[in-house]
Amino acid sequence: MIRIRNLTKVYTSASGTVKALDGINLDIEKGDIFGIIGLSGAGKSTLLRCINLLEKPTSGSIEIDGVEMTGLSPKELKEMRKKIGMIFQHFNLLSSRTVWGNVAFPLEIAGFDRKTINEKVENLLNLVGLSDKARSFPSQLSGGQKQRVGIARALACDPKVLLCDEATSALDPETTLSILKLLKDINEKLGITMVVVTHEMNVIKQICNKVAVIEKSRVVEQGTTFEIFSRPKTQTARNFLKSMFICEIPEELKAKIKALNGNLAEGRVVKIGFFGEITAKPILSEVVKKFGVNANILYGNIDNIQGTPFGTLVVQFEGKNGTADRALSYLQDIGLDVEVVEIG
Template identity: 55%
Template sequence: MIRLSGLQKIYQGEAGPVKALDNVSLTVQQGEIYGIIGKSGAGKSTLIRCINLLERPTDGTVTVDGQEMTALSEAELREARKSMGMIFQHFNLLSSRTVLENVAFPLELAGVSMAEREKRVLPLLELVGLSDKKDVYPAQLSGGQKQRVGIARALASQPKVLLCDEATSALDPQTTESILALLKDINKKLGLTIVLITHEMHVIKAICNQVAVIEGGQLVETGSVFEVFTRPQSTTAQDFIKAVVNNKLPEALAAVISDKPAADSNVVVRLSFFGATTNEPVLAGLIRRFAVDASIISGNIDHLQDTPYGTLLIELSGRPEDIQNALNYLHARDLGTEVIGYVARHAYAAC
């Protein structure tokens, strides 16, 4: 549906050229919700604006629905943009127009008759839950309602692609959740391909199928949200995930743990469970098979959309050879196993 190939964007700054995008290539499939996450200045806003050529790349190609956008004339590009809606962080509503008139504005610019505009806009207001606000002005709306107007306006031209530029960044957490649920519903009902950029991992976690992590204008990691979230490869992805998953060691344990084994030391292990493995009695099987004791330090279970995942921090005690056999057993199973460190026997329990 969307294919970016070798994308580069160079700005001329006062101190010389600035490379905002550096050889970016990615593919978004039809009907996906594709997230692009990065810190401020990473290049994500430039990237999403290159998709509809609000920013023209210095090099590389942008292909949308089989059409190479970078090869189009200005007139052809204006026509092609009609198949791509865009919503923004700051809503950009016209204060002197009602909700209905704001949503209808792109149709008005396209020369659609007033009767046809109303016929197309009213179902959109129902879709975003604002049917009762059609004659209200933006100043009378909450932030979440304003963003719903922005979403309806982006859908007015019946686009195939919806681009979301930090669409929830100006909203409180509860309103953010409602907007994300709306985008997911729109994706399901209309089969719309959605590309969104954000600096918040919980947004990616909530609704995206695929994710690209951008840092310094380069893609440092791509993959399914489940893969990146549960087995992050880049430091940037790991930093984002720490914001939504608490993997911090308890203070009492952090005070006594060592990265080097000692005589009679216990092993602290973090287990990560994915999908069906969250329901397996792993610790019970471990204790039955090996002469070790397993003490649970902390744990949690969450969901990545419909897929359960969990983490468990445990302390293994026993003879070194039995502990190693137990670790080999854990490594052989379909779960993540990470040795965090070592503690003297009974040291953590005494804290």
């Protein structure tokens, strides 16, 4: 659906040049909800704006639905943009127009007749749950309602792609969840391909099937959401996950673990990752019975990623005659991610 190759964007000014994007390569499949996460200034919003050529790339290619975007004439680009909707962090609604008028605006620009406009606006407001707000003005709406108007407007011309630029970062947590649920519902009902730019890992967790991590203008890691959450390969990804999972041992545990390691002649302190159905099984109880070791849980966390359970435990194992090591080998053999924790 979207194929990006060697995409580079360089800004030039009197003070010098800045490379906002550096050799980006991405494949986004039809119907996917694809997340792009990075810190402020990493290049994620520039990448999004390059996809619909609001920013013209310095080099590289962007192909959408078989069409090479960078080679289009102004007239062709105008037509192609009708297939690409966009929603923004700060809504960008027309304050002088009602909710109905804001959603109708792109349809008027596209030259639809009044009957078609009326039908489309009515259907879209019903889709986003704002039928009762058709005659209200943006100043009379909450932040979540404004974003729903923005979503309805972005869908007005039946796009095949929806670009979401920090669409929930101006909203409170409860409203954020309702907007993310709406986007997921729209994806399932209409089959629209979505590209979601965010700096919030919780947004990725809630709705994205795949994710790319951007750092200093480059994609440093990409894969399925579950892969990135369960086995992050880069420090950037681990930093994003710290607030949600125990990807790094909490500071308050380190002194305790150091003392434990010093006193365990034949024991280990380990971090164990649980993924999928195995989270519901009594694995630690089985290990205790099978190998005769003691298991003391020091810390734990469990959550759900795209319907798949995910958890992390920090466990102290004690045993004699190599039983602790055999227990750890067993855990690895049955598919758990096991890491011995050594604090120097």
